[in-house]
Amino acid sequence: MRKPERAAASMAEGRYIEPSLKSQRVQALPDPPARLPAKPKPKPKPKPASGSAAAAAVAAPSSAAGSSSARPPASHPASSPRPQKRVRWSEDEEAQLERLFGVHGRDWKSILEQGDFHAKRTNVDLKDKARNLGIA
8 A cells, every 4th residue: 555645735726635644635725814904104293383382382391391301411432423533552551461461361350450551441452452462
């Protein structure tokens, strides 16, 4: 007795033949779900004119709150609009990094605190430079 083929399907006819060792059973494929029409996007609300009394009433309470609601200027380099200027490594800093790496190992925070590096250097900068120098 010959085994039926594993998965014989005729998608054009909408039939699926289920594999079985004893007999073949033909089932109709389920109909695909009907697609719903797309919802229309909501229209943006028009802004009131700047000369209207409603706009002045809305603006007055925010100005009365003072500078407490205003955001302070961004001081973090990642949030500033202009990229920070790159600070090159001096030979003195590289020598210091190699010396302190011999003492502290991979404790980058301790190396940063013990060394006399540029003020903008971070522990990640030290790690990256040590990797580029081939000492870490």
